[in-house]
Structure formats: structure tokens, C-alpha cells
Amino acid sequence: MRNIVSKTLALLLIVFLMLNLVNTMLTCRAEVDEELIPHEDPARAREETDILTLLMLYLYSLSFMSMEDYENAEKLLEQLKLLKVTEELKYVVGRFNELLIETHGHLNSTKKYIDLAKYFTSTSELDKVFHAMHNAAFHLLKANISYKELEPSYDRLISALRKEVPEEHLAKFYQFAIANRIYLKKVNELIEKYYEELLKLKTELSEVLPEEIIESILLEGIIKNVTGEIVFKGLYETKIDIEAKPKVVMIGSNITLHGKLSALNNEPLPWRKVILNIIFKRKILSRVTLTTNVYGIFEYNYTVPYIYDKDIMVEGLLIIASYIPEGKDLELYRPCSNTTTVIALFNETVIHVKGPSIVYPGLKFKFTINITPPPTEDKPRIVEVLIDDELQETFEIFSRETIYELKIPENISVGTHILTFKVRPLKTLSPAIGGYGILVTYIPVKFDLSVTKLSYYPFSKIRIWGKVSIVNGTPLQDEEVLVNINGKKFNLNTDPYGEFSLEIDPAFTITFKELIINVEFKPKEPWFPKMLRKEEVRIVSLIPLIFALGSLFFYMYAPPKEIEVSLSRILGFFRRRRRVVRKVIEKPPTISYPKLETETYVKKPMVYSVEIVPTDVVKLYAEAVKLISEKTLPPKPYETMREYWEKVQSKIPEHVSSAFKKLTILAERAIYFKPEFTSEEQTIARKCYEEISKWWIS
Amino acid sequence: MKKIKNIVFIGLLTFMVIIVLYPTVTDFSTYNPGWNGYLRLKEQLNAITITENFEKTLNSIMNTEETALITVAYKPYSTSELETIRNYLLHGGMLILMDDYGYGNTVLSYLNVPLTIAENSPLLDPFVNFKNKRFPKAEIAGEDKYIILNHASAIIVDEKAISENIVNISAYSSPFAYLDLNRNEVWDEGEPKGPLPVAVSLKYGEGTLIVVSDPSIVINSMLDFENNLEFVENLVKGKKVFIDQTHIPKSLHEQLKEAAFNIVNNYILYPLTYIVLLIGVVVFMLKRTIKKPR
Numbered sequence: 005m006r007n008i009v010s011k012t013l014a015l016l017l018i019v020f021l022m023l024n025l026v027n028t029m030l031t032c033r034a035e036v037d038e039e040l041i042p043h044e045d046p047a048r049a050r051e052e053t054d055i056l057t058l059l060m061l062y063l064y065s066l067s068f069m070s071m072e073d074y075e076n077a078e079k080l081l082e083q084l085k086l087l088k089v090t091e092e093l094k095y096v097v098g099r100f101n102e103l104l105i106e107t108h109g110h111l112n113s114t115k116k117y118i119d120l121a122k123y124f125t126s127t128s129e130l131d132k133v134f135h136a137m138h139n140a141a142f143h144l145l146k147a148n149i150s151y152k153e154l155e156p157s158y159d160r161l162i163s164a165l166r167k168e169v170p171e172e173h174l175a176k177f178y179q180f181a182i183a184n185r186i187y188l189k190k191v192n193e194l195i196e197k198y199y200e201e202l203l204k205l206k207t208e209l210s211e212v213l214p215e216e217i218i219e220s221i222l223l224e225g226i227i228k229n230v231t232g233e234i235v236f237k238g239l240y241e242t243k244i245d246i247e248a249k250p251k252v253v254m255i256g257s258n259i260t261l262h263g264k265l266s267a268l269n270n271e272p273l274p275w276r277k278v279i280l281n282i283i284f285k286r287k288i289l290s291r292v293t294l295t296t297n298v299y300g301i302f303e304y305n306y307t308v309p310y311i312y313d314k315d316i317m318v319e320g321l322l323i324i325a326s327y328i329p330e331g332k333d334l335e336l337y338r339p340c341s342n343t344t345t346v347i348a349l350f351n352e353t354v355i356h357v358k359g360p361s362i363v364y365p366g367l368k369f370k371f372t373i374n375i376t377p378p379p380t381e382d383k384p385r386i387v388e389v390l391i392d393d394e395l396q397e398t399f400e401i402f403s404r405e406t407i408y409e410l411k412i413p414e415n416i417s418v419g420t421h422i423l424t425f426k427v428r429p430l431k432t433l434s435p436a437i438g439g440y441g442i443l444v445t446y447i448p449v450k451f452d453l454s455v456t457k458l459s460y461y462p463f464s465k466i467r468i469w470g471k472v473s474i475v476n477g478t479p480l481q482d483e484e485v486l487v488n489i490n491g492k493k494f495n496l497n498t499d500p501y502g503e504f505s506l507e508i509d510p511a512f513t514i515t516f517k518e519l520i521i522n523v524e525f526k527p528k529e530p531w532f533p534k535m536l537r538k539e540e541v542r543i544v545s546l547i548p549l550i551f552a553l554g555s556l557f558f559y560m561y562a563p564p565k566e567i568e569v570s571l572s573r574i575l576g577f578f579r580r581r582r583r584v585v586r587k588v589i590e591k592p593p594t595i596s597y598p599k600l601e602t603e604t605y606v607k608k609p610m611v612y613s614v615e616i617v618p619t620d621v622v623k624l625y626a627e628a629v630k631l632i633s634e635k636t637l638p639p640k641p642y643e644t645m646r647e648y649w650e651k652v653q654s655k656i657p658e659h660v661s662s663a664f665k666k667l668t669i670l671a672e673r674a675i676y677f678k679p680e681f682t683s684e685e686q687t688i689a690r691k692c693y694e695e696i697s698k699w700w701i702s
Numbered sequence: 703m704k705k706i707k708n709i710v711f712i713g714l715l716t717f718m719v720i721i722v723l724y725p726t727v728t729d730f731s732t733y734n735p736g737w738n739g740y741l742r743l744k745e746q747l748n749a750i751t752i753t754e755n756f757e758k759t760l761n762s763i764m765n766t767e768e769t770a771l772i773t774v775a776y777k778p779y780s781t782s783e784l785e786t787i788r789n790y791l792l793h794g795g796m797l798i799l800m801d802d803y804g805y806g807n808t809v810l811s812y813l814n815v816p817l818t819i820a821e822n823s824p825l826l827d828p829f830v831n832f833k834n835k836r837f838p839k840a841e842i843a844g845e846d847k848y849i850i851l852n853h854a855s856a857i858i859v860d861e862k863a864i865s866e867n868i869v870n871i872s873a874y875s876s877p878f879a880y881l882d883l884n885r886n887e888v889w890d891e892g893e894p895k896g897p898l899p900v901a902v903s904l905k906y907g908e909g910t911l912i913v914v915s916d917p918s919i920v921i922n923s924m925l926d927f928e929n930n931l932e933f934v935e936n937l938v939k940g941k942k943v944f945i946d947q948t949h950i951p952k953s954l955h956e957q958l959k960e961a962a963f964n965i966v967n968n969y970i971l972y973p974l975t976y977i978v979l980l981i982g983v984v985v986f987m988l989k990r991t992i993k994k995p996r
Contacts (some may be wrong), residue, residue: 391939
């Protein structure tokens with residue numbers, strides 16, 4: 005019964021182990037098969053934010069916003085709220101969305117109020133114009149505030165999203181990121197545009213209002229003052245003429261401004277103070293107070309500043325001459341104002357830059373710069389190179405086309421950057437800006453790694469092999485590779501073929517173990533990326549299998565009887581040793597026969613686990629058994645020495661039986677107690693054998 | 703010799719234990735209790751599995767109008783099999799064809815129905831989904847209930863068929879879902895946008911053809927999601943369900959397991975074979991008993 009239980013247990017152990025092995029193999033296979041049938045375990049599926057869709061929605065909504073299509077932009081922004089965002093990204097995406105929606109809302113309102121203001125201007129409903137402008141300015145200021153936060157928030161957003169984007173979608177990601185940045189700039193341009201429109205509206209108003217009112221309704225003043233009531237007093241109307249010579253000049257040139265202040269009946273008003281404001285784009289460039297001469301005439305020489313704004317060539321400088329009565333004139337004359345414009349011209353510089361759009365940190369790249377009008381040896385142009393508004397280098401250009409080599413900073417962050425070439429202005433030659441977005445990335449490196457997936461302890465080894473090369477196949481030699489196996493680190497260097505390898509013994513395990521192997525490529529040069537690969541190794545211990553198989557084969561080879569005997573013998577051996585120490589003689593255990601020649605007569609000689617050291621007495625006993633066996637019966641395997649004597653006792657003569665009994669007792673002592681026989685005892689044993697021998701011969 | 707016999711016996715026993723007791727990992731297998739199996743579906747619908755002789759089994763079904771056959775089309779169908787399916791439908795059977803990227807279109811084109819499964823184009827929904835866009839949520843038509851799909855596709859239905867009420871849409875994706883034709887995981891200009899049908903039905907002869915563009919909605923791990931189980935249960939309500947297992951790719955383990963079960967079902971449990979085997983064993987034992995005294 006015990007044998008069956010033991011066999012079953014051994015068998016179950018093997019089955020269990022085999023199942024484990026098969027399970028491992030089948031699991032691996034199932035994962036491979038996933039490619040065939042595309043579905044995944046929902047329990048193991050990762051919560052993901054669809055980053056590309058998110059960026060695409062930003063792109064579309066920003067593009068609609070930049071086109072002032074706020075309705076469609078709003079629809080997309082509504083969709084943004086529905087897009088699932090993981091916990092890690094929730095804050096950064098949520099904050100950006102909030103700012104974007106806020107900016108959108110304020111820009112939308114600004115546009116509405118500007119349109120209203122324009123409408124009311126056309127209908128000359130000034131109160132309503134003021135009110136609309138007031139609201140427009142308020143929303144524009146708000147939009148500007150939220151935009152100022154939106155821009156840095158976008159950088160944070162992109163850096164947070166970047167971590168979540170898989171390598172295969174990186175190109176698309178950067179494409180969207182750059183496009184979004186461009187559209188964000190356009191939103192800023194929109195804010196500027198609305199600002200200009202508001203100022204333009206104010207200028208239109210200024211034509212019907214005196215100077216102090218114009219001043220009071222500069223953008224920042226709108227909110228406070230625009231709704232205030234304006235009341236003018238005075239008996240006589242006045243008029244002021246203003247003229248500029250020449251009307252069209254190059255920037256940096258002088259102009260003469262002269263005019264006349266008179267009452268409506270053309271009577272000149274001498275020695276009166278006239279305020280002259282020279283304005284460009286609602287900014288006062290110069291403000292002077294002049295005094296009319298005896299003929300009511302005033303004159304002023306002004307040098308046109310170097311302003312390289314195209315509007316100066318179209319709109320020109322606005323010159324406003326105004327008279328505000330003071331002193332005794334206060335109740336007598338009414339204030340008046342008049343304007344004229346001077347168109348200023350400059351030569352526009354155009355710069356074209358050509359170069360790579362993908363660059364690598366620490367490496368030099370060539371950019372072709374083309375400047376029109378072409379610089380000369382006498383009149384070189386100074387060019388500033390900026391990356392993300394940070395000055396990198398300044399150099400001079402002496403000809404139309406120049407090839408310039410720029411070293412990309414080693415510590416530059418990977419991602420999109422704006423590379424700008426700024427041409428400094430030179431007198432009437434305007435400044436120019438050229439540039440484009442560059443993608444700073446690493447030189448694509450191929451990092452092949454092969455790690456033993458399944459290792460059998462203690463026989464197989466874990467082999468890590470890898471190759472580092474540039475995508476074109478050029479191997480990267482002498483680069484450092486760091487292997488980290490569960491905290492144990494190995495530093496390796498790549499050989500001339502870019503290869504590295506490591507062979508280690510699997511960690512000790514009694515059953516099953518999983519090892520995490522991190523292999524990191526640490527490049528020396530900044531233009532190669534750091535790369536990290538993570539692999540899992542399963543170590544299956546064969547120790548339980550060996551034990552199980554060992555015990556199974558042991559049971560298979562040894563019949564149950566012998567196993568029991570062997571166990572008893574082993575136990576007996578310990579007991580015997582104890583007895584020898586104490587010198588206590590006990591009844592010998594009833595165990596099987598020693599290894600004798602008589603085995604040849606036994607039906608099936610078996611394996612004996614207790615080794616017998618033959619002595620003379622044992623040899624004599626064995627011979628005696630051989631003789632008796634021939635005449636009577638051979639001993640059975642399960643019979644003890646005494647049992648055999650008892651069995652043959654009746655079949656042999658009494659004196660022979662007595663001799664055989666003595667010999668049996670001596671042999672028992674020889675086998676189990678190993679005493680040192682005295683010569684007397686050995687003589688007795690020999691005599692006993694001779695007695696049996698004589699009987700056998702007779 | 704006896705030792706070798708022992709080894710062979712133990713080896714075979716171990717092998718059989720592994721085959722029979724160890725669950726398979728084959729996708730859509732009714733023996734698979736793992737996440738990707740159909741074991742729970744089989745239990746929930748109390749379905750009968752067709753593991754061999756597809757045509758013979760389908761032809762032997764009596765009262766076809768009271769039965770429904772669920773087939774996952776991941777292996778090609780032979781012409782005779784397609785003809786059997788057609789006959790089954792013509793005679794009133796209900797065929798639920800579940801396929802996303804397999805051979806479903808072979809069946810549809812043989813049946814000459816105005817439906818196509820958008821093979822090789824995953825249905826992605828970045829907005830209305832479970833966990834990520836590859837698990838789109840689809841609405842059951844006419845009910846405020848949803849099913850969750852797992853790496854699904856969509857069904858392209860001929861517009862004329864919808865306008866003429868030939869095809870009924872049973873479930874459709876959200877308006878935000880799209881078919882990613884170029885598999886770049888982003889919606890591009892020209893890619894079909896939702897709502898897209900994911901389950902449709904139409905009358906075919908006396909029977910009903912139901913096409914579901916995702917066989918994974920009823921795998922063990924997806925059955926409890928939203929109304930996935932209810933959706934399938936409603937489709938086959940009051941019908942005896944057969945699950946076709948002959949058109950899914952199987953591992954060697956699965957095949958051996960099926961073979962073992964088929965042997966048991968077809969031969970050992972067959973009374974005559976059983977009696978003959980029993981007589982054989984008894985005769986053999988008697989022979990040994992008679993020989994022993996000698």
C-alpha cells in the first residue's frame with residue numbers, strides 16, 4: 005500500500021513539474037500567437053490616452069481659431085473634453101485644455117465686440133461703440149493673459165505626452181507638435197491683430213475727439229475712461245492747419261512740419277501753445293509743445309526714426325496738431341485738432357535659409373543663407389543665430405549666398421526647436437528674420453538584443469548578446485553597455501563589430517524564478533541616444549525534477565520488498581552503531597541473506613543494500629550452506645540464517661545440524677557484529693565446517 | 703523489458719494527464735477557460751460544440767429553425783462547407799458569423815449578401831471606449847445599452863440595402879470611431895468615420911444571417927463587460943446553440959485534446975464498442991488466469 009502511495013506521489017510530482025514546463029512553453033506560444041488573432045486581455049490592457057488624436061484635435065481647433073472660425077473650434081474643444089485621459093496626464097492635459105478653452109472664449113468674445121464696435125461706428129452710435137470697445141478690450145486682455153500661460157503650458161504638455169508615445173508614432177507626434185506650435189503662434193498673432201483693430205477704432209474715434217480724449221482711450225485706459233462723459237466749453241470755434249514736407253521720405257531723413265492756428269474767421273491766434281504728437285501705430289513717437297508766432301504759424305523739424313515696419317510705408321506717421329485753450333482763452337475758444345500723415349520708406353531685407361530639418365546634438369550642420377539686397381564687403385550684414393530665442397552665435401555676411409556651419413549645442417533638449425537667423429538692420433535696410441522648426445533628435449541607433457528567455461537551472465546559462473549600430477549598419481565600437489540583472493551590474497564594451505555578449509549562470513532557485521535584465525546603451529557621444537532594453541528571463545529549476553525522477557527510478561528498479569528491507573537495514577545500521585558504542589548486545593535484526601555464492605541457487609538474486617565484509621567464518625558458513633543446499637534445500641531469499649538452519653535441521657543428521665547451528669551463530673556474529681574472533685572460535689568454526697563436509701562426502 | 707514497459711506506461715500516463723487536464727490556450731476554444739477562450743460562452747448558452755465533421759454535423763441538425771450556429775471565421779471554408787452553411791440558412795437556421803480579420807468575407811461573398819467586413823482595418827475609438835481606443839464601445843440599436851469590442855473591425859453595408867430595409871443594424875459604434883485603413887492609429891482624411899455598424903442581421907431564405915465584426919466580444923474575459931453576454935443571449939434566445947470550433951486555428955495540444963475527447967465520445971461511449979472492448983478485456987484476463995498454473 006505504501007508503495008502505491010509513494011509511486012503516486014512521485015508521479016504527481018512529475019506531472020506537476022511537466023505541467024509547469026508546458027505551461028511556460030504554451031504561455032510563450034500564446035503570446036506569439038497574439039499577432040495572428042488581434043485581441044488582448046482586457047484585464048491586462050493599459051489605460052491609454054490617444055495622444056495623436058489629442059494633438060490632432062488641438063491642431064484642428066487651433067487652426068480654426070487662427071482662421072477665426074470659433075464655432076468649429078468650439079465643437080472640437082467640446083470633443084476634447086470627451087477624450088479619455090489617464091490619471092498621469094489628467095492634470096497637464098486638463099490644465100492645457102482649460103487654458104485653450106479660456107483663450108478661445110475670450111478671443112471669440114473680443115471678435116464679437118470688435119464687430120459690434122465697427123457696426124456702431126458706421127451708425128455713429130458712439131456710446132455703444134465705447135461700450136463694445138470696452139468689452140472687446142476686456143476680453144482681449146483676458147485672452148492675452150490666458151495665452152501667456154498657454155504657451156509654457158504647451159511645452160509641459162508636450163514633454164509629458166512624449167513619454168507616453170511609442171517609438172513607432174514618434175515621427176507623427178513631432179509633426180503634430182510642431183504644427184500645433186505654429187498655430188499657437190498664429191493665435192498670438194490674432195491677439196495682436198485684435199489689438200491693432202481696437203487701436204484703429206480708437207484712431208477713428210480720435211478724428212472726432214480732441215487729443216486728451218485720444219490719450220485717455222489708449223488700450224489700457226479704455227476700461228476705465230471710455231464710458232466717461234466728455235463736455236467741451238467755449239464761445240468761438242478754432243481751426244488748426246498742419247502740413248508736412250516732404251510727404252514721402254526715407255527713414256532716418258528729416259521732415260518739416262508747419263501749420264497755422266486761427267479762429268474760424270481766419271484770424272490768426274498768435275503766441276498760443278500748440279501740441280504736436282507724432283504717432284505710429286498708436287504709439288506716440290514724439291510729443292512737443294510749440295508756440296505760434298505772430299501770424300499764428302508754428303514749425304518743427306523732425307527726423308524720421310528707423311522704423312522697419314511695413315505699415316509705416318502704407319499708413320505712415322500720423323501727425324496730430326491740437327490746440328487746447330488755457331488761461332483767458334479757456335472760456336473764449338474751443339479746442340481743435342488736425343492731422344496729416346508722412347509716408348516713410350525703407351528697403352526691405354529678405355533672408356532665405358535652407359538646411360536640414362532634423363539635426364543631432366553636438367554635430368555641425370550647414371545652412372545656406374541667402375540675403376536680398378545682397379551684402380557687400382563695404383556693407384556687410386550682421387546675422388544673429390538663435391535657437392528658441394536664445395542667442396547662439398553672431399557672424400557677418402559679405403555676399404548674397406553664404407554657407408554657414410552651425411554646431412548644435414550638446415546639451416540641447418531633444419524635441420522641436422525654432423532656429424532663427426536674424427539679420428540686423430543697416431540704416432535704410434530693414435532687419436530680416438528667417439528660420440524654421442528643427443527637430444533635434446538622436447542619430448537613429450539600432451540596438452539588437454538577444455537574451456535567453458528560458459533557462460534551466462543548473463544546466464543552462466543565461467546568454468546576453470547584443471549589437472549596437474547606426475541604422476545604416478555602421479557598428480558602434482568601444483561603446484559602453486551596462487547590464488543590470490536584478491541589481492547586479494556588469495559593464496561591457498562593444499567590439500569592432502559593435503557586438504557585446506555576456507554569459508552568466510542562472511541564479512539559484514529551487515522551483516521557478518523570473519529575472520529582470522536591464523541592458524542600457526550609454527553612448528559617449530551626445531548625438532547617440534541612450535537606450536534601455538528590458539528583458540525577462542525565466543529560470544526553471546530542474547532540481548525538483550531530478551529528485552522526482554531519481555525517486556521514481558529508485559522505486560521502479562527496486563521491488564517493494566527490497567525497499568523495505570533496505571530501509572530497515574539502514575535504520576538497523578544506525579541502531580547497531582549505537583549498540584557498538586555502548587557494547588550492548590541485542591538480538592540481531594531479522595533481515596535477508598548476505599551476498600553469498602548460494603545466490604546462484606536462489607531463484608532471483610536481488611540487490612542487497614548492506615554490504616558484507618567476508619571473514620573466514622562467513623566464508624566457511626557460505627561453503628557449508630552450499631554443501632547443505634546440494635543435499636537438501638537451498639535457502640530462500642527471505643529466510644534468515646536461523647530460519648534456514650531450522651528448515652534443514654530435520655533433513656540432516658543431528659551432529660551435522662549441531663555443527664551447522666554453531667557455524668550459523670558464529671556467522672551471524674561475523675556479519676552483524678563484526679567481532680574479532682579468537683583463534684579458538686575460528687577453530688570451532690572450521691571444525692563445524694569439516695563436520696558438514698564429511699557428512700556431505702559420505 | 704518490464705522496466706521499459708513501466709517507463710512507457712508512466713510516460714503515456716503523464717502525457718494523457720497533461721493533454722486532458724491541462725486547459726488549452728487556443729483563442730476562441732470552448733476548452734479554454736483563460737481570458738481568450740469560449741468556455742464561459744459555451745456554458746452560458748448551454749451550447750453544443752462542433753469540433754469535427756462540420757458539414758456532417760450541420761446536415762444532421764433537425765429543426766434547423768430552432769437552432770443557431772456561432773462560427774468564428776479564422777480558417778478558410780471549403781466550397782462544400784459554404785454550401786452547407788447556405789443550406790442551413792435556407793432551411794431556417796440562424797448563422798452568427800463572427801469575424802474581424804479572418805475569412806468572414808468568403809462566407810459573405812458566397813452567400814452573396816450586401817455586406818463586407820472591413821478586414822485589416824481596425825475600428826478605433828479614442829473617445830467612447832474601455833481603457834483605450836482599441837476597445838471601442840458600441841451601442842445596441844434601439845436600446846440604451848452598450849457592448850465593448852476588443853480589437854474589432856466594422857461592417858460595410860451597401861447603402862441601398864439599408865434604405866430598402868434589407869439589412870438591420872443591431873449595434874453600431876459611436877460617431878467618434880473610425881476605421882483606421884492605413885493602420886497608423888490616427889484618423890486620416892478619407893477614413894470612414896462613425897457611427898459604423900458592428901453587428902447587422904438580415905433574412906436569408908428562411909433563416910437569419912447575423913454578422914458581428916468582432917468575435918472577441920464573447921471571449922471569457924469580455925463576457926461580463928457592459929451588455930456583451932446579454933447581446934448574444936438575445937440573438938439566440940430560445941434556440942439550441944452550436945459553436946463551430948472547426949474554423950479556428952488550433953494548437954497541437956488543442957488538437958490532441960479534441961482527438962482524445964472524440965475517441966471517448968465516438969468509440970468508448972458507443973455501447974457496442976464498449977461491450978466488445980469489455981469482452982476483449984475479460985477474455986484476455988481469463989486467458990492469463992488459465993495460463994498461470996502452468
